[in-house]
Amino acid sequence: MLSSNREKKQYQQLVEQKSPKTPLFRNMVVAFIVGGLICILGQILINYFIDRGMNLQDARGAETVILVFLAALFTGLGWYDRLGEFAGAGSIVPITGFANSIVSPAMEFKREGYVLGVGARMFTVAGPVLVYGTVISFFVGVITWLF
Amino acid sequence: MAVLRGDHVLKRVGNSTIYFQNPPVILSSAAIGGKKEGEGPLGKDFDLIIDDSLYGEKSWEKAECKMLKEAAQLAVNKAGLTLDDIDYFLAGDLLNQIITANFTARDLEIPFIGIYGACSTIMEGTALASILIDGGFAQNVLVATSSHHQTAERQYRAPNEQGVKHKPTAQWTVTAAGAAVISREGNGPCVTHATFGRVIDLGIMAPDDMGAAMAPAAADTIARHLNDTQRTPGDYDLMCSGDLASVGKGIVETLLEQKGINVGNKYTDGGVLIYDLETQNEVMAGGSGCGCIGSLMCGHFMKEMKKGTYQRLLLMGTGALLSPTSSLQGESIPGVAHAITVEMNPGKQGGS
Numbered sequence: 036m037l038s039s040n041r042e043k044k045q046y047q048q049l050v051e052q053k054s055p056k057t058p059l060f061r062n063m064v065v066a067f068i069v070g071g072l073i074c075i076l077g078q079i080l081i082n083y084f085i086d087r088g089m090n091l092q093d094a095r096g097a098e099t100v101i102l103v104f105l106a107a108l109f110t111g112l113g114w115y116d117r118l119g120e121f122a123g124a125g126s127i128v129p130i131t132g133f134a135n136s137i138v139s140p141a142m143e144f145k146r147e148g149y150v151l152g153v154g155a156r157m158f159t160v161a162g163p164v165l166v167y168g169t170v171i172s173f174f175v176g177v178i179t180w181l182f
Numbered sequence: 183m184a185v186l187r188g189d190h191v192l193k194r195v196g197n198s199t200i201y202f203q204n205p206p207v208i209l210s211s212a213a214i215g216g217k218k219e220g221e222g223p224l225g226k227d228f229d230l231i232i233d234d235s236l237y238g239e240k241s242w243e244k245a246e247c248k249m250l251k252e253a254a255q256l257a258v259n260k261a262g263l264t265l266d267d268i269d270y271f272l273a274g275d276l277l278n279q280i281i282t283a284n285f286t287a288r289d290l291e292i293p294f295i296g297i298y299g300a301c302s303t304i305m306e307g308t309a310l311a312s313i314l315i316d317g318g319f320a321q322n323v324l325v326a327t328s329s330h331h332q333t334a335e336r337q338y339r340a341p342n343e344q345g346v347k348h349k350p351t352a353q354w355t356v357t358a359a360g361a362a363v364i365s366r367e368g369n370g371p372c373v374t375h376a377t378f379g380r381v382i383d384l385g386i387m388a389p390d391d392m393g394a395a396m397a398p399a400a401a402d403t404i405a406r407h408l409n410d411t412q413r414t415p416g417d418y419d420l421m422c423s424g425d426l427a428s429v430g431k432g433i434v435e436t437l438l439e440q441k442g443i444n445v446g447n448k449y450t451d452g453g454v455l456i457y458d459l460e461t462q463n464e465v466m467a468g469g470s471g472c473g474c475i476g477s478l479m480c481g482h483f484m485k486e487m488k489k490g491t492y493q494r495l496l497l498m499g500t501g502a503l504l505s506p507t508s509s510l511q512g513e514s515i516p517g518v519a520h521a522i523t524v525e526m527n528p529g530k531q532g533g534s
Contacts, residue, residue: 036382043385050386050394053432055350055467062347110343119345120464126345135345143341146241160344 062123069118069125077102077129099130106131110138136160193316196410198377205372205528206315208308209263209322209365212256213481214249215473216331216357218465222457227482228358229256235332235357243277246330246359250275251286253359254326257480261322261363268292268363269320272311274303275328275472276355277337282328292324300501301396301425302379303327304360304476305520309376311364312522321366328359329471338389338506352390353427354465356456358473360480371487375523377407381503383516389509393430393453393467396500396517400426401437403498403519408443411523415448419492422483423519424475424500427453427468452478475499487526494525 038046077098084094109115115135118126126132140159144152158165185194195201213228220231230252237245250273258265271292273283280296287294299306307325314320332342334355340346364373379399386395400423408414415421426434431451438445452475453468479497486492498521509515 036380038382038384046384046386046398049433049436050391050429053436054391054394054429057349110345113343116343116345120347122345123347127347132345135343139341139343139345142343143336160340 065121066123066125066128069122070129071125073102073126073129073131102129102131103134106134107138110135111142115139133161133164136164195375196412197406199407199410200309200313200376200378202312202316202372202374202376204316204366205374205525206312206364206366207368207370207372208484208524209363209368209370210257210261211360211362211480211484212253212260213361213477214253214256214359215477215481218331218354218462219356219358219456219473219477222462224456224478224482227485228477229253229481232357235330242330242332242336243281246275246277246282246328246333247285249330249357249359250282250326250328250361251289253328253361253480254286254290254324257326257361257363258324261365261368263322263363265290265292268322268324270295270311270314271324271326272297272307273324273326274298274307276300276334282330282333283326286326290324299499299518299520300503301329301470301472301474302499302501302518302520303472304362304479305424305497305499305522306378308362308364308373308479309378309520309522312373312376315364315366323364324361325364326359326361327472327476329355329357329473329476331355331357331471334471348466349388349390350466351388351393351429352466353392353425353453353468353470354457355471356425356469356474356477358456358471358477360473360476360478362480362484371484371524371526372528373522374525374528375407375411377403377410377521379403379519379521381516381518383514385514387509387512387514389504389515391429392470392502392504392515393426393428394433395502395504395515396424396519397426397430397433398437399517400424400430400498400500400519401434401441403521404434404438404445404449404496405441405443407496407521407523415443415445418448418494418496418523421445421449421496421498422455422475422478423449423451423498425453425468425470426451426500427466427470428459429467430500455482483524487524490526492526494523497522497524
C-alpha cells in the first residue's frame with residue numbers, strides 16, 4: 036500500500052524525532068585525529084626517504100606504496116574494517132581507505148572465482164572513483180592544453 | 183467467532199485474522215546462533231552456538247546452509263520423528279533466490295514450499311504450516327529460516343572487510359537459524375490465530391533505516407489483530423515484533439498510541455532482545471534478519487512457554503521488502519508484518 040505524500044511527510048517527521056542523531060562532532064574530531072595520524076605517518080615516511088637520498092617525487096611514490104601495502108595487510112588481517120567503524124572518514128579518505136576499498140571486495144569475491152569473482156568485482160567500490168577521476172583528469176588535461 | 187461469506191463459514195475472526203479450529207501444536211523447535219548471538223543476553227537459549235562464521239565450510243553461504251539444515255534436523259529429532267514423518271518443509275531466507283532454503287531442501291528430501299517474507303519468514307511459514315494442518319492437508323510440517331551476518335552484509339551492503347561507519351539507526355544482521363515442527367497433535371504451545379500483514383510503504387528510502395521502514399507495517403498488523411480478536415494488549419503476556427530494533431520499536435509504540443492502543447510493558451522487539459545494546463554497541467540499533475525472530479521464537483520463546491513464563495504470546499515477524507537493485511533505482515522500502523498467537527492450553531483459556 037503506497038501512502039499519500041502528506042502521510043509520508045508526517046511519518047518522516049516522526050522517524051526523525053525517534054531516531055538517534057549521528058554524533059557529528061565526535062565523528063569529525065575522531066576523523067580529524069585518525070586521518071591526521073595517517074598523514075603524519077606518510078610525512079614521516081617521506082622525510083625518511085628524503086634523508087636516505089631520494090628526491091621528493093620518488094619519496095612520495097615510496098610512501099604511497101608503503102601506506103597502500105599496510106592498508107591491504109590490515110584489511111587482510113581483519114583490522115581495517117574495525118578502524119573504519121571507529122574513525123569513519125578519517126580512515127576512508129586517505130589513500131589507505133582507497134586500498135581497503137579494493138582489497139576488501141577482492142577478498143570477499145574470491146569464492147566466486149578469480150575471473151568473475153576477484154577480477155570482475157574488485158572495483159565495485161573503487162570503480163566510481165577511478166571512472167570519475169579519469170574523466171575529471173581528461174577535462175583538466177584539455178584545459179591545461181588550451182591555456 | 184466465525185465469519186460467514188455467502189454459504190461458507192470461514193475460519194476467521196474480524197476482517198482478516200485466521201482462527202484455527204484445532205490449533206496446531208508447535209511440537210518441537212531448535213535454534214542455532216553465531217558467536218555474537220551466543221554472547222547476547224539470550225545466548226543460553228540456543229541449542230548450539232557456532233563460534234566460527236564459516237562453520238568449517240568453504241564459504242559463508244555454505245555455512246548458512248549447514249546451520250539451517252542442522253536446525254531443521256535437530257527440531258525433527260527433538261520431536262521424536264524422522265524426516266519421513268514430515269509432510270512439508272516450508273522455509274525461506276534472505277539470500278537471492280532463497281538459496282539457503284533451496285539447498286537445505288535438496289538435502290532433506292521432503293516436499294518443499296519455498297517462501298520469502300524477508301525477516302518475517304518464520305511467522306509466514308508457521309502461519310502457512312498451521313493452515314496446512316488445520317485445513318487437513320498435513321500431519322507434520324517443518325518450518326525453518328536463517329540469516330547469516332556475512333552473507334547478508336555482502337549481498338545487501340558492503341564487503342565485510344571494508345572499513346565503513348554505520349549510522350546509529352543501522353542494524354546488525356543476526357547469524358542464526360530457527361526451525362520448528364508444527365503438528366496436528368501432541369503437547370506444546372499451540373498456534374491459535376494468524377494475521378497476515380499488508381505491505382505498507384511510508385516512503386523510507388535509506389537501507390540503514392529498516393526499523394523505520396517496517397514499523398508502520400508492524401503497527402498495522404498489531405492493530406488489525408487486536409481489533410479482529412477483540413483483544414487488548416493486556417490479554418497477552420507479551421507481544422514481540424521481529425527485528426525493528428530500538429528505533430523501530432519506539433516508532434511502533436507511538437504509532438499504536440496514535441491508534442488508541444497503549445501497549446505499556448506488553449510489547450517488545452526481537453532486535454532489542456537478542457543483543458545487549460549497552461555492551462554490544464557495534465550492533466548499533468539492534469539485530470535484524472530472518473534468524474532474529476526465527477531463532478528467538480524457536481529458542482527463547484518456546485523454552486519460556488514450556489517453563490510457564492508465558493501463557494499467551496503474540497509473535498510477529500517483520501520484513502523489509504527491499505533489494506539492492508530497488509534501492510539503487512530510488513525505490514522506497516515497503517514493509518510487511520505477519521503475526522501469530524501462540525498459547526499454552528488454548529482450550530482452558532477459551533480463545534475468542
